[in-house]
Amino acid sequence: MSTGEVVRALRSSRGFAHKRDIAGVADTLARCLPGGHTDLTLAEHQGVMLGDDCAVIPDHHGHLLFAIEGLVEDFVEAMPWFAGYSAVMVNLSDIAAMGGRPIAVVDAIWSAGADQAEPILQGMAAASAAYGVPIVGGHSNQRAARPQLAVAVLGRAQALLSSFAAQPGHTLLMAVDLRGQWEAAYPFWNASTRAPADRLRDDLALLPEVAEAGLCGAAKDISMAGVLGTALMLAECSRVGLRIDVSALPHPPGHAHDDEPEAFLRWLQAFPSYGYLLSVAPGHVAAVQARFISRGLACSPIGTVEAGSGVWLQRGGLQGDASKDLALLWDWQREPFIAGAPSAHPKEPHA
Secondary structure: OOOOHHHHHHOHHHHHOOOOHHHHHHHHHHHOOOOOOOOOOHHHOOOOOEEEEEEEEOOEEEEEEEEEEOOHHHHHHOHHHHHHHHHHHHHHHHHOOOOOOEEEEEEEEEEOOOOHHHHHHHHHHHHHHOOOOOOEEEEEEEEEEEEOOOOOOOOEEEOOOOOOOOOOOOEEEEOOOOOEEEOOOOOEEEEEOOOOOHHHHHHHHHHHHHHHOOOOOOEOOOOHHHHHHHHHHHHHHOOOOOEHHHHHHHOOOOOOOOOOOHHHHHHOOOOOOOOOEEEOOHHHHHHHHHHHOOOEEEEEEEEEEEEOOEEEEEEEOOOOOOOHHOOEEEEOOOOOOOOOOOOOOOOOOOO
């Protein structure tokens, strides 16, 4: 599978389509909100804007973080327990991606009766117990036509990681837990439900620890747009370009670029339970890698941050001539992806 074939597959994928919907929502809010702007975070003056993994509100103890996730209906209906579990898990991932620690979860659940809601709630309760984050309230409707689920989480950060702080000259790292397995036919790499609770909690804590140590200021959790779609969102928010070596991506056995093209493409589109992109200054790369690797997690350089607006894919290393297999995934300047980027970097970008 060439990088050009990868580009064509991803640009037509469901994950990319869902992320592109963000632009339409933002445009509508810009028309409807007073003043004609989308100040959804109350922290725009700090550079934390639409496109980050959480909304941010400064307080006297750092920053409060708000995140919310809604799950697609077919997933909730087909795999209700795992959907409930995942709804909590993905929100906690968003909090960690911004350097935060979770405080509490609330949910909104619709179902056609109590029996249909039962496995969803059981999955949520299992995730709450595993990660040690309480479910403190929410909304329920057991007289709906079909099951639907949304979950929100509150957290706090002392030092922020941001989608808006990647800078030219940085190294792009991919940190991921490969100790998992696929869930049915869905693009969900489950590295969570069979893992020990203390390991899950300590692994999430790595992100705020890296932020508080001053080793990294830019990060994003790998979402349903997959690792490359997430990289594109990071680039657009930070107003930078990326050059990514797809042969350098950490992957499960049998998912290498040349081993099995279908498996490789599935991995590119996966939500990996525990997966993050970090934009790190060269002098901090070894220290950041060591923290993840010491806990049995994969953490590898997969690309470089450059000036410009193109996200380029290549194979076989980032040094030397890669022109034989070089392809443009997206140019956010010519064709906005989520259209969530500010006109400039945050006023005080992280190192």
